[in-house]
Amino acid sequence: MDFAFTEDQQTITQAARDMLLETCTPAGLRKMLEQNQALDAARWATITEMGLPGMLAPEAAGGLGLGLSDFIAIAEAAGYAGLPEPLVELAGVAVPLLAEFHDDRGWLARAAAGEIIAVGHAANPFVTDADIAAALLLGHGNEVHLLAPEAVVLTRQESVDPFRRLFRVDWAPGPETRVAASWGLTAERGALFAAAQMIGLGQRCIDLGVAYAKDRNQFGKPIGSYQAVKHLLASAQVKIEFARPVVYAAAAELDLASLPARARAAHAKIAAGEAADLAARSALQVFGAMGMTWEVDLHFFLKRALALKFAWGTPALHRGTVLSRITSLATGPDATFAAELAR
């Protein structure tokens, strides 16, 4: 029992985090929007060179052969940076799915090398980044189909988060497009990594709020010296502190695929969503009217959090999973860990 990242994990996370924070700045985000870019090619090249898209792919496919726990804090850092590129969806969702296929038709290696694979799972009404995907994994009943971009018709659906590139995908399944009979744990991995991003987003909102509260004076002193402002931000930080370990635990347990493991991912999604929501709204209150403007960076993170809260299963759906876990399986202090319940 060791609930801490290994040194290796810390090293790779720190490197990825440093790279993301250095290359992905709010100023850069604004520039991408002005130039209507979906992807920063230089950053994506760096991400790919670091091997991040293939972290969870087996070494045979050119990946690093690592597990969910190795990538979870990188997903958190991607949220913290407000990363617009679909690294988390590619490395955390598409790659593990491709790795489960009997025949991935070569796409696992291509994904691990940074080619974007869009994932159209029934949990989400639209497909993100479908317009920049080299291939699309789409659902037909329970089946997974693999489509080439030429074989689908895309209709853009504007999101409040301009970096969320949502599309309705019209396509026709055929025997030749079918690649798998089921999605496995795709929905749970989607929820888990959305949760990780939300932890990062929430923490970023708090950090922005704290910086502003130190700087902004009203009634002759920094607003951060008022108890009301302090307590707003402190309460949000408490929410983050008790959501983050759930996310990390869910990453460590999900591969067990049991109900306790799936309930943990559900819990992670609920808790991270609430924490990010509270953090974003608390920071907004600290920023005051400035926070409502396009000029201040807060909205990039607030809007991403809003969208991710409902992506990969609503809070209501995930609550249902938790409720069925606690009413059908043992609870209590010796029933905390999924691995122990699986014995």
Next chain:
Amino acid sequence: MDFAFTEDQQTITQAARDMLLETCTPAGLRKMLEQNQALDAARWATITEMGLPGMLAPEAAGGLGLGLSDFIAIAEAAGYAGLPEPLVELAGVAVPLLAEFHDDRGWLARAAAGEIIAVGHAANPFVTDADIAAALLLGHGNEVHLLAPEAVVLTRQESVDPFRRLFRVDWAPGPETRVAASWGLTAERGALFAAAQMIGLGQRCIDLGVAYAKDRNQFGKPIGSYQAVKHLLASAQVKIEFARPVVYAAAAELDLASLPARARAAHAKIAAGEAADLAARSALQVFGAMGMTWEVDLHFFLKRALALKFAWGTPALHRGTVLSRITSLATGPDATFAAELAR
């Protein structure tokens, strides 16, 4: 349309309130407990002399022939004072029920004159003040039966509020005890007047907290000058301010007996319960450890509020009533008042 008490209403309320606050002090409550008294005879005599028990009884039965709106703010004042005697249950619940009977067997006049009638409605598992009742109104299926104290067996059930004298009543129905085929609006009146008492209880908790916050110094100044303390009490006051008009409106509308009128009473019970709960817990936080003690008066009001929150229908039950009102009848700005919906 006039959402204000008449001068007459204000006069009688003020007189009752002054009397209650003067005669019912926390010191007096402590004395009653020491002496194991269920009722302060002198106060009850004054209450009776003022005609309060019979306010809602017709003049023919020796009452004042008034309506629910005339008594609602007195019930609130009884809550504020922490009155231990069952004035509200007698005047607000038992008397209107007796007044609906085809044959009240003389009990309406006796109740109006201050004899205590205990009410055993199915909304509550136990009967309050059964040991000091001159008669008991008890339920058998939908029917109402009237029992003499000699004809029942009482088992005391200790409540956290020592002034809530709860009893299980064992008894046998017979043709001669049956007095009515149904309870009419008894449950709704019970909920309404519990709500009114909770508004008073909540306001009392806030007032106690405010007084202590002005007086108690920490870190060299009154704790009431700290924003955290201010905001606790201010938030509780906001809850009270937006529950009280609902209670008053419910009193004005309940006799219509329509679903909107019953939903209003349900809303009043929910809102007043939440307001009193928040007020009591906020005041407790202001008092700190002192508030946890028997020595400080706060607990009299906190415990009564806790009990009344679940009496006469749980919040969950009342939410169901509100939900059925909004999903089956018109809503919107021209659908506010029950009288207009009844036209």
Next chain:
Amino acid sequence: MKLEYTDEQRAFRAEVRKWMAENVPAEPLASFDLTREGFEAHRLWERKLNDGRWGMVTWPEALGGRNLDLIRWLIFEEEYYRAGAPTRVNQNGIFLLGPTMMEFGTEEQKSRFLPRMAAGEDIWAQAWSEPGAGSDLAGVSATATLDGDHYILNGQKIWSSRAVFADWAFGLFRAPGSERHKGMSLVLFPLDAPGVTRRPIARMDGELVFAEIFLDDVRVPVANRLGDEGQGWNVCMATAGFERGLLLRSPARYQVAASKLVALYEAHKQDLPASMGERVAQNWMDAEAYALAIYAMCSRLNAGGKIGPESSTNKIFWSEMDIAMTQTALEILGPRAELMPQAPDAGDVGDWLEDYIFALAGPIYAGSNEIQRNIIAERMLGLPRG
């Protein structure tokens, strides 16, 4: 206590309803913030209201009003929102400056400004906040320097809704060298005066709903000062009372939103957990509670009462209710909540997302909720000042 309309009140409601049915534009008007055309369309609507004597029903008849009491004002508002009539482009004028001017203005000011305001000839913007003075309004630094019978205005104002296309603004300025609450005056100035520059500010969703105003040696006659020299703070606080208390936040608005929310819930309830019904019921109850509290307040004001610090309780309640209500709608919409209304598959998402973003500003503007809680604690509950 009589919670029933009189026959006269019912007849009044019928009259409003009939007029609205005949006059409210079938299609929503274009935004008054984005284009001059949209702004002018709203001005025309103000004129049409004024022509029907519906511009501001509580105003005196001489000013085109109907001198109605607040209960009838509530009925008017209920029918206005029920009909889905356009947002009042001149709300800063008719709801805030108008009542303030009736209380503090000279006869000359009233006759110069109020009829034009009522008729939509002058559309007003508010110019209070500054980049350095938000919650701390006494921190404003824009100056009004006396120069003979004129003031020379200098400084920067922010969060001036409508200011991009409006005709006039009212703002808080201070005598050079004065400090905090002293030495301030409320001054009215035309937005096309030489030295005035206006710049729209984009909201987080890209909508342009605020503006900045830069004042560079703007000359206005002293007769444009509302209230006495140096009394600007008191005049401004009276206006703020109108803002957070009552006039800008009539309950009908939330009751219409609650009705829409019930309909949204009904349309989706087969896919929702049972608890969503309880949330919707709570939102509806809040809207009702707000309406009842305002009816009680209006009854009291009709009987000669005054608005006190309870306007702060109103502000906290409506702002928190608005967030809770729009949040419920987003929860019901689930993964479609993030969609902009123009998305091809937006379906019934409607304006809930924009309403939510607007609601997020509620605890901030018109005096942040932190300030309101201080006011409640100090002025209603009597707790000592920090």
Next chain:
Amino acid sequence: MKLEYTDEQRAFRAEVRKWMAENVPAEPLASFDLTREGFEAHRLWERKLNDGRWGMVTWPEALGGRNLDLIRWLIFEEEYYRAGAPTRVNQNGIFLLGPTMMEFGTEEQKSRFLPRMAAGEDIWAQAWSEPGAGSDLAGVSATATLDGDHYILNGQKIWSSRAVFADWAFGLFRAPGSERHKGMSLVLFPLDAPGVTRRPIARMDGELVFAEIFLDDVRVPVANRLGDEGQGWNVCMATAGFERGLLLRSPARYQVAASKLVALYEAHKQDLPASMGERVAQNWMDAEAYALAIYAMCSRLNAGGKIGPESSTNKIFWSEMDIAMTQTALEILGPRAELMPQAPDAGDVGDWLEDYIFALAGPIYAGSNEIQRNIIAERMLGLPRG
């Protein structure tokens, strides 16, 4: 990151479970607050734990401990709560004073006090707060006046749980004339010393769970001072860190409560709205989140980390969770929630009401949640002091 016990850890759990099954009293012990008999029964339980070397498993073996790491401590606590074993009458000693003494005490003090503490021979009470010094602990006014090699203690202490029957107390005293954080010392004194008077205080439900201690010229040797002269504040803050951070609030306690809540819900669910299931699920998630956060913290501490201001986040989380959890239970019990356990028809109300009342104290004691939020804001987030 490996969320799986080792075989050794599993064997350890089995060992604890077996011992508890064989030793935990079948019937709950009488209250240690109400009678000397109940108190002594709990002392016997402490002795029995110590005899089995289960008194404090993280303590060194020389002191009767097992020198176990914090993960095994968590496993021990899980089995302890799972078995429904008695509340630790000596928690002030073993969880608070013990670790503090190991850090700050002299060798003489360690050998004089710790073995007796471990064996239940000395049961300890805490004597920090005073009527005038609650959240503001630096405001204590009780004095320790140096008189040769003795201190003369004078003053009044309050909220000293267990003090009525305990043997010793540790308290915060100041040198006469000293102010605020300076000049304080942590002094140990026997509760049967001449000049010590103890008075129980009744809680709102009539239970006697606190006490006051009056000190009137109580003489204790200077050797009873823990830490350096005038360093009492620092020693006390270290102890407070233990109190709110970890040791007194092991997650197992809340996980057992959450399990009971699930069972209560299952027993009544046919009469409850569907939303109650969601509330129970939320309460369970909170207990899990707390457990996971503590496992993460213990893993970090095992690797050599220190507890910092995040102990304040723990304190806020468990105290709010405890209220939410017990409130859900009361909602499920509905009109029976008000019943005392001795009511003849109490049925399955159990201790939820008392647990709720106890939970209400959570945001108050061990540093109020207002103080904890200040600490988080200032020390974790770096916001400026008021």
